[in-house]
Amino acid sequence: AQSVTQLDSHVSVSEGTPVLLRCNYSSSYSPSLFWYVQHPNKGLQLLLKYTSAATLVKGINGFEAEFKKSETSFHLTKPSAHMSDAAEYFCVVTPRTGGFKTIFGAGTRLFVKA
Amino acid sequence: GAVVSQHPSWVICKSGTSVKIECRSLDFQATTMFWYRQFPKQSLMLMATSNEGSKATYEQGVEKDKFLINHASLTLSTLTVTSAHPEDSSFYICSAFPTGFPEAFFGQGTRLTVV
Numbered sequence: 001a002q003s004v005t006q007l008d009s010h011v012s013v014s015e016g017t018p019v020l021l022r023c024n025y026s027s028s029y030s031p032s033l034f035w036y037v038q039h040p041n042k043g044l045q046l047l048l049k050y051t052s053a054a055t056l057v058k059g060i061n062g063f064e065a066e067f068k069k070s071e072t073s074f075h076l077t078k079p080s081a082h083m084s085d086a087a088e089y090f091c092v093v094t095p096r097t098g099g100f101k102t103i104f105g106a107g108t109r110l111f112v113k114a
Numbered sequence: 115g116a117v118v119s120q121h122p123s124w125v126i127c128k129s130g131t132s133v134k135i136e137c138r139s140l141d142f143q144a145t146t147m148f149w150y151r152q153f154p155k156q157s158l159m160l161m162a163t164s165n166e167g168s169k170a171t172y173e174q175g176v177e178k179d180k181f182l183i184n185h186a187s188l189t190l191s192t193l194t195v196t197s198a199h200p201e202d203s204s205f206y207i208c209s210a211f212p213t214g215f216p217e218a219f220f221g222q223g224t225r226l227t228v229v
Contacts, residue, residue, distance in 0.1 A: 032216045032217070034217055036220075041205075041223075041225060042222070042223070043120075043207065043220050043221060043222040043223045044158075044207070044220040046217055049216060049217050051216045090157065090158070092218075094216065094217070094218070101148075101160070101163070102148065102160070102209070102218050103160075104150075104157045104158045104159075105157060106156075106157045107156070107157045109155075
């Protein structure tokens with residue numbers, strides 16, 4: 001069985017300060033892990049992905065995430081928030097074996113204050 | 115990169131009518147596609163797995179007779195919301211995995227409003 005827990009439903013930061021969005025996962029299979037961003041009434045955009053290569057993954061727009069197997073975590077970070085980063089962020093897990101059933105976390109709404 | 119296209123992007127329909135949403139893989143073949151529903155301020159919930167040439171697999175609690183899925187070709191899956199009611203108003207999104215990609219590619223989503 002798989003599950004994804006995003007630990008914060010809302011995160012609020014000031015522009016120019018670091019961003020941390022937390023994600024923990026549970027998977028019976030070796031997982032692939034992803035972060036997607038969704039702007040209001042829009043589809044999903046892939047930020048970054050972990051698929052068993054380097055544990056520190058760099059994505060688009062300055063985001064990165066570190067896969068920590070011992071902590072079953074895949075937290076998303078960015079050194080300096082920009083107003084355009086305000087959106088909904090989803091942590092997603094897909095097994096690398098046994099099918100492609102993708103499970104979404106509940107989402108974290110990021111607010112960026114000027 | 116791979117592209118998944120959804121149509122329409124938004125639709126308003128009267129209660130009791132049916133609405134069809136299309137999901138196309140534009141530059142790859144997809145034997146399997148996935149349909150999700152997203153209510154306001156909530157996450158995406160998998161509704162069903164669409165299988166080319168065979169019946170769709172529905173998640174628990176999803177009415178198969180209400181949400182008809184057809185996957186007649188390797189590039190097209192359709193979701194038909196039959197006898198729609200206001201509670202079916204939601205954002206519907208499809209996805210597919212191109213061969214060689216570990217991540218899903220998502221359509222733009224369809225905002226359905228039933229009045």
